[in-house]
Amino acid sequence: MADQNAAATVLRETSSRCVTECGAHNFEVTNYALLSGMGIGNFVSSSTFCVGGxxxxxxxxPDGAKNAPxxxxxxxxxxxxxxxxxxxxxxxxxxLDxxxxxxxxxxxSRTRIFSPDPDGNCWGWSEFVEKLKLTKPPSDGQLGNGGCFTIRCVVTVIKEPPADQCNEKLFEIPPPELLGQLEHVLKDGKGADIKLLVGxxxxxxxxxxxxxxSPVFHAQLLGPMAEEDTTRVIEVVNMEPAVFEMLLHFIYTDSLPPCDGEEGYGAPEMQHLLVAADRYGLDRLKAMCEEKLCKSIDMKTVTSTLALANQHFxxxxxxxxxxxxxxxGRVSTVLLSEGFRRVMATCFPLVLKDKEKVWRPWVGTSAPGNGSCSG
Structure with a gap:
């Protein structure tokens, strides 16, 4: 008869986890022609970026590594x-061009191991790109941009679990849910105690x-002059409903609403949203709009963007x-445009350099030495 007092079998459960961390870095090379001729084995390097610790x-x-053809x-x-x-x-x-x-x-195609020794801490391709592609004129269908290009690196680090982790029970903490819940509250409108009429x-x-x-809303709703009426309606003037909807989404989620287009929000949308953010004292949203506008400046938007930057400091x-x-090649076209003249009538003078010329544009009745233009 089996011994009824025999100890029960205990299953010891351990776990470990292999994790990966991915990151990307863009290294811009502005003029290949100036780099060509450095000599074989000489290189230029990007800033240091961190992935996986x-x-x-x-x-x-530019002229190839030592073993490059x-x-x-x-x-x-x-x-x-x-x-x-x-x-x-x-x-x-x-x-990328x-x-x-x-x-x-x-x-x-397979994993690459970087080792501590000098021969194993640098890997890549000797035959990365033909030099002819970097030097041919635009008519040849190559870079066509004066040798300006970007090298983009996407690296994934595969991190094996440390030896002392195998006896640990790993718990995964769910991501924060507050912002998602606040967005849901905004959409369903439950508990709302105020209406805003916009356009x-x-x-x-x-x-x-x-x-x-918003300090502006705080003064309007909770300040000394706030009304007691809990069902009041506030009218917001001089603002498009779509812009106010984006501003309201940011207030509840600390982020911009998703954009339907693949290229993201355009400059006009960011310009209007920056004005709204400045109007209601949303400094973080204003900085976000400013950052996006800095990255989207082109010949079509530079005039209106400059006017906006001047007006809203x-x-x-x-x-x-x-x-x-x-x-x-840009300054002359911009300076002669009617839009730029309108901008300069309401902002401070600029000093712009175009090769050997120095442009000091003044518009309106003021001139150097006679006072600055109004801002």
Whole structure:
């Protein structure tokens, strides 16, 4: 008869997890012609970027690495971290022209291990791109941008679990849900205690949310002059409903609403939203709009963007417009446009350099030495 007092079998459960971390870095090369001739084996490198807890940089050899065939430029990824561990990765290096078109693309088909020794901490492609593609004129269908291009690196670090982790029970903490819940509250309107009328459209909201984020709403809803009427309607003038809807979404979620287009929000939308953010004292939203506008300046938008930056005291955006206009071949076209003349009538004078010329545009009745233009 079996011993009824025998100890029960205990199943010991352990677990471990292999995780990956992915990151990307863009390395812009502005003038290949000036780099060509550095000599075989010489390179220019990107800033150090961090992925998976390790430091990396992109190395571009304009005249090729030491083992590169003649006529090729080389590109490599280097591990800069001082570690004794071997780092397992997968990565791609892609060259893009100024319009985002792919000029060259290389991808590691299997994992690549970066080791601490000098011969194993830098991997890439000696035959990354033919030098002819970087030097031919625009009519030949190559870069056509004066040798300006971007090398984009996407690297994935595969991190094995440490030895002391196998006895741990791993718990995954769910992501924060507050912002998603607040967005749901905004959409269904439950508990709303105020209506906002914008361009004939009504928005339901919660006064405490508006007051917490916006000092203007705080004064209007909770300040000494606030009315006691809990069902009051506030009319918002001089603003499009679509812009106010984006502003309201930000107040509840600390983010912009998803954009339907693949290219994201356009400059006109960001300009209107910046004005709204400044009007209601939403400094973070204003900074977000300013950042997006800095990245979308072109010949069609630079004039209106400069006027906006001047009117709403966006120094970084104003500097970005001045830098854009100061590049060769652009300043003359911008300065002679009617839109720029209207802008200069209400802003401070600029000093823009175009090669050997220095442009000091003044518009209106004021002139240097006779006072500044009104702002």
């Amino acid at each position: 390790y430091g990396w940089n992109i190395r571009f050899y 003649a006529g090729y430029a080389s590109a490599f990824l280097a591990n800069l971290s001082e570690t004794k561990d071997k780092v397992t990765t997968k990565y791609t290096l892609t060259m 100024k319009d985002g078109q792919v000029v060259a693309n290389k991808e590691v 004939g459209r009504e928005f339901n909201a919660h006064r405490f949310m508006l007051a917490v984020w 966006c120094e970084r955006l104003k500097n970005a417009c001045e830098e854009f206009m100061s590049k060769p």
